[in-house]
Amino acid sequence: MIDSILLVDDEDLFHLVFEDSCSLLDITLSLKSLNSADEAVKLFADWQKDPTNRPECVFVDLNIIGSSFDGIELIRKINFEYGNHVVIGIISSSNEPEEQAKAVQAGAQFWIIKSDEIEPRLEEFKKDYDGFKNRTQPFKVYK
Amino acid sequence: MIIDKNTKKELIELLKTKNIGLEGNIVKLINPDGDEEFAAYLKQCSEKDVATRRKRLEMTKQVQTQNAELTKLNGENQRMMDELQNTLTSMEEQKNQIESQNGELLAWKQENEKIGAELVEAMKQSEQARLIAENAKNEAENNLDMMQKRTQFELINNIVRVALYVIIGVGCITTGIYVYSMTIGMDTDIIGSTWSNMFGILLTNSFSIVGTILGVKYGTSPNKEEK
Numbered sequence: 332m333i334d335s336i337l338l339v340d341d342e343d344l345f346h347l348v349f350e351d352s353c354s355l356l357d358i359t360l361s362l363k364s365l366n367s368a369d370e371a372v373k374l375f376a377d378w379q380k381d382p383t384n385r386p387e388c389v390f391v392d393l394n395i396i397g398s399s400f401d402g403i404e405l406i407r408k409i410n411f412e413y414g415n416h417v418v419i420g421i422i423s424s425s426n427e428p429e430e431q432a433k434a435v436q437a438g439a440q441f442w443i444i445k446s447d448e449i450e451p452r453l454e455e456f457k458k459d460y461d462g463f464k465n466r467t468q469p470f471k472v473y474k
Numbered sequence: 475m476i477i478d479k480n481t482k483k484e485l486i487e488l489l490k491t492k493n494i495g496l497e498g499n500i501v502k503l504i505n506p507d508g509d510e511e512f513a514a515y516l517k518q519c520s521e522k523d524v525a526t527r528r529k530r531l532e533m534t535k536q537v538q539t540q541n542a543e544l545t546k547l548n549g550e551n552q553r554m555m556d557e558l559q560n561t562l563t564s565m566e567e568q569k570n571q572i573e574s575q576n577g578e579l580l581a582w583k584q585e586n587e588k589i590g591a592e593l594v595e596a597m598k599q600s601e602q603a604r605l606i607a608e609n610a611k612n613e614a615e616n617n618l619d620m621m622q623k624r625t626q627f628e629l630i631n632n633i634v635r636v637a638l639y640v641i642i643g644v645g646c647i648t649t650g651i652y653v654y655s656m657t658i659g660m661d662t663d664i665i666g667s668t669w670s671n672m673f674g675i676l677l678t679n680s681f682s683i684v685g686t687i688l689g690v691k692y693g694t695s696p697n698k699e700e701k
Contacts, residue, residue: 344541351527354499354527355524355528355531
């Protein structure tokens with residue numbers, strides 16, 4: 332089970348879906364959801380000084396409406412500005428290889444396609460999680 | 475997490491009497507600590523929580539799907555509204571353009587009417603000028619005619635006058651010679667018959683000339699019909 336997860340997504344309904352899916356699949360007991368990338372960056376800036384309550388894994392939406400930058404830029408900032416100490420990846424309805432390549436360059440470890448059937452993908456992700464944590468699992472797209 | 479016995483009893487009682495149980499991830503963190511009844515309680519709460527979450531997940535997904543459809547429809551509506559707005563704007567522009575063209579056409583019409591009125595006026599003036607010119611022409615023609623007639627009359631007058639002078643001169647000379655012949659006692663047979671013939675011819679010619687003069691005068695008179 333993942334110790335704690337941070338979800339950054341502008342869609343409130345998906346927060347509920349993700350929370351229920353994580354609970355049903357026993358993925359984590361601690362989930363924090365944010366609507367904006369700016370808010371996430373602010374929290375990571377704070378966690379850089381005091382890592383208490385810092386999440387173990389971060390799921391980032393690709394297009395976060397209402398934010399100053401997109402999910403790939405947020406991953407880049409978290410990885411290169413606030414320390415590369417989290418398992419981080421994209422959760423998006425998009426399946427564009429070009430975007431996925433950009434995400435890899437920014438330091439994303441996984442890409443989960445967001446759809447109605449999210450549970451099987453999260454279950455598969457759960458199985459691969461240890462590999463992501465110890466950095467042995469290569470970048471993977473969950474379709 | 476371990477819960478004391480009294481709390482466990484209270485929680486179990488609450489579930490039995492009021493169907494109120496623990497919910498959420500906290501259930502997964504509580505250790506029954508060998509209490510089978512409480513373990514069954516936790517299992518029941520967990521099952522209830524899973525059922526509730528599953529139900530909520532399905533409902534949320536449905537709402538999400540409907541929301542996506544609504545968003546799509548909203549996008550379509552927005553697109554149609556934009557198209558409608560563009561069409562309205564375009565129509566408004568066309569209306570303004572037509573109004574502007576109508577204004578220009580009206581101005582052109584007024585200008586044409588003004589030009590038409592000026593043309594009618596110019597035609598009237600032209601007609602008047604034509605009539606004046608025609609009158610002048612007729613007058614000039616009359617004057618020319620009159621001048622020609624006058625010239626002809628003067629010429630005839632001169633010819634007749636010369637002819638009269640010649641007749642009177644010849645008459646006087648012949649008469650003088652005849653009188654002189656009678657006075658000096660010369661033979662007057664020849665001169666007498668000559669004078670007689672001459673005088674007859676001269677008289678005939680004189681009457682002929684006078685008749686010609688009167689005929690010419692009558693013929694060249696402008697109001698001969700009145701006469």
